[in-house]
Amino acid sequence: MLKIQVNKLHTLTGHNDCVYALTEGSDPRFFYTGAGDGMVVEWDLDLPKDGKLIAKLPHSIYALEVDRERNLLIVGHNFEGIHVIDLNENKEIWSLKLTDQAIFDIKVFGNEIFVGTGDGLLIVVDIEERSFKKHIKLSSKSIRVMSIAPVKRQLAIGLSDHSIKILDLANNFQPIANLVGHTNSVFALSYSPDEENLVSGGRDAHMKFWNSDNYTLSENIVAHMYAINYLSFKEDGKFLVTCSMDKSIKVWDAENYKLMKVIDKARNAGHGTSINKVIWSTYSGQVISISDDRTISIWQIEAENL
Template identity: 50%
Template structure:
């Protein structure tokens, strides 16, 4: 079993409220963060103490999506809709009030923006002018997370009615509905080869689904003490990390689903409150975590095989 050594490189401060999301940036050392203060910040791991504000909105931001081809950032502004930001100029290109609800997640399929909203709607918007293409009412409970299959042919959406719905990405028709968890589904992630879907949420269970076998359940793990807020794969896809309301981050084998490392306050000077989002960077294999404690932590992950 590989030995994983973890060292906290730095704590980044500057946000004035809980941090809810982190997103990849224009270079492998760059990333974005946002949260309750409405500030969208850009950071460079080569000079991490100097964050810069890219955008500022009135309400909390739960969702960001970076478009590398255009160097643009989609910001999910709770209760006010979506904003499209030119990252280089730090300037808003356009905005649209597509909903009066909270926006929990945003993804892009082709030129279609997909927003997961607190009223159970999935809203499809045109990237070019942010016009609304369709509103899909898929649940009476919140749509919390979206994952796009690597093939681009389908997407998975997790809801607070405990289900995961699989949609065809051409027709946006529901092809399968999984009664997946005992409570809200907060996070979904496909493996790079598309064979597995990982899900987790408020019930603190991590579940692994076989996409090639009609999304059959492979494994169910009681992974944390409290709600699991996010799961993400390592750049080489050999590991994945989970983070939780129990203040910890855990690293797992993607082959065996065995727990390999626990990162917490006692052992690694980890976060003192809920850890809400993770981003495992290709830059030096560093892991970024965002927390209710208003800070970002940079973790150096060294794996001895």
Template identity: 50%
Template sequence: MVVEKIDTFGGHREPIYALEGSASTDRFFSTGGDGKVVRWRLDRPDLGELIATVPASVYALALNPTSGLLWVGQNYEGIHVIDPVEKKEVASLKLTSSAIFDVKFYKNDAFIALSDGVVAVVDTDQLVNRKHLKASEQSARSIAINPVEREFAVGYSDNVVRIFDLTTHTLKKVIPAHANSVFTIAYSPDFRYLLTAGRDAHLKIWDVEKGYTLHSDIVAHMFAINHLAFSPDNRLLATASMDKSIKIWDAETYQLLKVVDRARHAGHGTSVNKLLWVDSQQLLSGSDDRTISVWKLS
């Protein structure tokens, strides 16, 4: 595998914590510590377009595939719903005084992970809070949805992953998953496995069909793993770490294929916080160094 950096997007004044795709494949959104939500064109890194500004950092950014509206999780305030075409706020929800770490959509529900340990279930049409799921005293950090098993998984800062029923929202299983905070989780594309990672730098793979038994435990990075993401063609897995590197893995065997770092690829100089696959050959990465890199894989 050959990896080359083909572009760098700069303009944010603080670390970048969130990247999100757009309805158009040649555009994407970014946000972070400066509270600015920017839309970029892949072919014009000099032309960032300011979509919205909120007065606190943003860790969670999610495009609702049904409405085409952008949900911005403002720390200590709540949710701002932005029309990216009109570049204006169309609704807001004062949900919490906690930090918002993740937003995931399923049908008419938004599942929102909060730093007070609550997962809020919000009706996306009415923008009302349907339910508070409080299963921990520590932060809910990451959410993954499994429509096949009708479950969703949540990774927490108490080192635990909890599995909930997608319809009734009842707690089904508690997995003592890691030695430290769980920062990122995702189901494999075929929903047979749940992948979890976090501060202990381990990537763990759990067999869903065998009751979430541990399938593999990989010492994947030197420091915390901030994010993991599968490529659109389901062949590759990318992990991003506080150790400043990105690693590319075979998504079926979980064998390491490539290390992308500063020394070999002019990579990021600080923590890599977020990944976004544009397509199966292009990967974006956002960092504490306030830049977004575009990587071409071949």
């Protein structure tokens, strides 16, 4: 039997508003945060206290994504579009005015950037041409979150209309499936590392496991008290973490659908308000979380055999 041990390593401060966006760098030793204060900050897991400001924009930032191949950071700038920062130079090299809506998520695949907007548009941008390529209207409600299965070449999109739409990246974004099961907005979505499962979570506090061969529902768990804001798999696929508006982080056995650990303020000096995103670092195996409380926490999470 496994027991999960949790140790809070660091609390990082510097943002002046709720921290909404989080992504790992091309070199996963580094990670990036974006916040309501318009600041984008680079953090170093080896020297975590030394955050480095790399951009300051006028509006909130809900979405960040790294193009690992070119070492670019794509910043979703609400009501404007995207700003692209060369991480080798730490300077903006181009930007595109795409939308007057909020941008909730961004993904990179090959030579394309996918931008999900508050009015249900999937905007496709050509990285080499630095230009708008196409837009696909998926809903009148917001696109909240996206996940890519690179081997299957499929894109999963969670929306505020309670649905998850699966598009075929090998066949010009043709629809593959429309998953209906959540009773409110879908905020959290991730393919497992082996791409066999798609896991979703949302405002209804349910976490659902879908078999990605046929997109049938394998498991439904009432996972939190309030909205599940995000989820992230450990690199080996055995565990995942969820974070919630209920101020807790939960560690799950992803293979057996079992809750392994609750991390919160009372037990672990966790966040005091809603936790917006969480990632399981591929560099250190640590978990990084960001919150409305304006802080970033770094957690050591170890599984021990009893």
